[in-house]
Amino acid sequence: MHVARNLSHINQRIASVCQSAGRDISEITLIAVSKTFSITDIQAAYDAGHRHFGESRLQEAQPKIEALPEDIVWHFIGNLQSNKAKKIAQLFPIIHTIDSVSKLKEIAKAGQLVQGFIEVNIANEPQKAGISPDLLDVFSQTVLSYSQVHLIGLMTIGPTVSDPEQSRPYFRQLKDHAYRLGLKKISMGMSQDFDVAIQEGATHVRVGSAIFGSRD
Numbered sequence: 001m002h003v004a005r006n007l008s009h010i011n012q013r014i015a016s017v018c019q020s021a022g023r024d025i026s027e028i029t030l031i032a033v034s035k036t037f038s039i040t041d042i043q044a045a046y047d048a049g050h051r052h053f054g055e056s057r058l059q060e061a062q063p064k065i066e067a068l069p070e071d072i073v074w075h076f077i078g079n080l081q082s083n084k085a086k087k088i089a090q091l092f093p094i095i096h097t098i099d100s101v102s103k104l105k106e107i108a109k110a111g112q113l114v115q116g117f118i119e120v121n122i123a124n125e126p127q128k129a130g131i132s133p134d135l136l137d138v139f140s141q142t143v144l145s146y147s148q149v150h151l152i153g154l155m156t157i158g159p160t161v162s163d164p165e166q167s168r169p170y171f172r173q174l175k176d177h178a179y180r181l182g183l184k185k186i187s188m189g190m191s192q193d194f195d196v197a198i199q200e201g202a203t204h205v206r207v208g209s210a211i212f213g214s215r216d
């Protein structure tokens with residue numbers, strides 16, 4: 001387990017991509033995706049100075065959130081089951097996976113202001129979470145009508161690809177949608193393709209295995 005070393009390596013890669021892409025590194029939030037990893041692993045990243053972590057299941061995340069320092073910023077990146085959305089909104093200040101009105105209604109019940117990303121199924125893949133790009137304009141208006149959710153950006157999980165270059169057109173499309181809608185934050189890019197995502201405008205990259213090791 002070399003969490004601190006991996007983290008430092010990823011931060012260096014982000015810095016060098018930003019430099020070559022002419023972007024300011026302060027625009028990028030690295031979310032360390034800690035799902036399936038232990039409190040000890042998260043604590044190691046915390047001790048190395050990291051503060052943004054991503055989790056995808058409420059049941060797994062809750063004990064971690066309760067055990068770990070309060071200045072961690074927790075990002076919810078998993079499937080928002082409607083019956084858990086309210087609790088999720090109470091525990092996570094930032095939710096990346098808003099993709100339906102029913103989930104939005106549940107989040108609003110939490111009685112807490114959350115920052116939200118709309119998850120977009122950018123390649124219109126069947127059976128994949130996220131709203132179709134065709135419905136995005138109408139849905140973003142709906143999200144904006146909820147005072148409990150502060151809409152900050154768009155998120156996508158691109159199709160699985162063998163070469164990170166294949167993600168580029170999808171990332172570019174997501175960025176174009178965000179700009180068109182006047183949304184400043186773009187959550188895209190994972191261990192395999194975060195550098196391409198940053199080149200295409202990502203502000204939030206979600207990196208798990210490259211920091212914590214393989215999940216298998």
Ligand SMILES: *Cc1c(COP(=O)(O)O)cnc(C)c1O
Pocket residue numbers: 033035056077078157190191192206207208209210
């Ligand atoms: C697991 C997960 C990640 C991290 O994936 P890695 O390939 O381990 O970097 C990023 N985003 C979401 C939504 C995830 O579920």
